[in-house]
Amino acid sequence: MRVIVTGGAGFIGSHVAEALCATGHHVYVLDDLSTGRRENVPDGAVFVEGDVRDEALVEDLFRDVRPDAVVHQAAQTSVTVSVREPRRDADVNIGGTVVLLEAARRHGVARFVFASTGGAIYGEVPEGTRAEIGWPERPESPYGIGKLAAEHYVRAATGPIPHTAILRYANVYGPRQDPHGEAGVVAIFTERLLDGAPVTIYGMAEAGDGGCVRDYVFVGDVVDANLAALAGRLAAPVVHVATGVGTRTSDLLAALERHFGPASQVVHAPPRPGDLGRSVLAPCPDLAAPTPLDEGLAATVAWFRAQRER
Ligand SMILES: NC(=O)c1ccc[n+]([C@@H]2O[C@H](COP(=O)([O-])OP(=O)(O)OC[C@H]3O[C@@H](n4cnc5c(N)ncnc54)[C@H](O)[C@@H]3O)[C@@H](O)[C@H]2O)c1
Known part of the structure; x- marks a missing residue:
């Protein structure tokens, strides 16, 4: 597959890009290096420096690459920044996602995987319980609100984009x-x-x-979840990537x-x-x-x- 990995110079995205390269996919990393690092991008991937909100750049990239799939990891990831600068958070995390979804629809992309959050969407999880998909969503920060809004845009694009998957990560750690x-x-x-x-x-x-x-989940498990989503191996449209x-x-x-x-x-x-x-x-x-x-x-x-x- 030809796969665009946004945020592929970041922590999680670079591991996903690396795994995709290792399994023979053609990988194109789109990242503005705001928190990512060029040296994180795996050797086998093509690197495009740019902002997911840049519609002209995204359009050119989709036209040139003709991707089969998009794995959208790029985000403003700091809860504190989202509280201080909610407009910027919404711009990147909602606006950027919508730009990618529109490009994906225009170019007939078959699969779209979205990195969301479990930690910032449910609020407090009472002792003795684990948040389940379907629990009421109570995001408390602009970051959580933006991720949840972006999830809704992804769901709304399903159909025109045949296969979408929303992965709600717990607290990810790793190299x-x-x-x-x-x-x-x-x-x-x-x-x-x-x-x-x-x-x-x-x-x-x-x-x-x-x-x-x-709930600390190893980045290798997050990679496996992304690969499973890309391969259409997840039955549900929204899943947790967590340990419980x-x-x-x-x-x-x-x-x-x-x-x-x-x-x-x-x-x-x-x-x-x-x-x-x-x-x-x-x-x-x-x-x-x-x-x-x-x-x-x-x-x-x-x-x-x-x-x-x-
Ligand atoms: N790390 C966690 O525990 C965790 C938990 C839940 C969800 N997530 C989500 O997983 C994804 C990856 O997070 P991460 O921990 O690897 O963070 P990260 O900061 O290492 O990676 C994010 C990447 O996105 C890039 N980026 C940011 N804004 C961009 C823009 N406008 N255009 C293009 N690229 C842009 C950054 O340069 C960076 O490389 C994010 O969507 C994040 O919200 C992470």
Whole structure:
């Protein structure tokens, strides 16, 4: 297949692009490098630097490439930025998606896969439960609102675009995650443990309570979900890409400390405004069993260590 991967210079998109190249597909990465890096783009892919909102550029790309499929990973991904700049968030995450959907329709693209979020769509997930597809959607941030709106545009385009898939990711971690953002606690902790620097755990209800609970899914499982969606192997139009297992921040730190020894200092900070206490998603039954946390963390730590040795 000829596949356009938007956001293919970013964390998740670059893994998807790499897997598609490795399985013999022709891959075209469209990315504006706003948070992505040129060196993340796999060797086998054609790189086009540009903005998904640029209608003329997108039109030229679709005309030249004649893609069979689009895997749309590009996004403004920061919840904090979305609160500060809701207009820009909506422009990129809703407007950019609509530009791609229109181009896909005009050019008879058969498949469109959209990277959405589970973490920012359901709000608080009560203890003892896992969010199910079909639960009421209660996005609390402009980021969550924009992703949900974009999902509706994707659904509305189904028909003219014969196969669409919406993948709601949990908290993704793995090699190439940026450790300098506000999210991505696995990457942040890993870098700090490598540096022997203090780590901060933000409380769930109060400082010192061990922190929030998240569903950490390995990026390799996210790649498999994208490949399954592209191959038409997902029965439902909207699926979770998740483990169904909730991990508290303090337990995540303990798991990482098994690789590095104890952190030099653990700072117990009060909750961050706007952070959900608990977010865990029921995994999609059509996908293979998720990578166990310890296994995914081992692969991630190995990659961060190897980066230091380069
Ligand atoms: N990382 C997670 O835990 C997580 C969870 C849920 C959903 N997601 C979604 O997965 C997708 C990938 O996220 P990621 O974690 O790899 O983030 P990332 O920031 O590493 O990747 C996003 C990529 O999109 C590019 N991009 C941003 N705006 C663009 C624009 N206007 N035009 C072209 N390219 C643009 C960036 O340069 C970057 O390479 C996003 O859609 C994100 O919302 C991620």
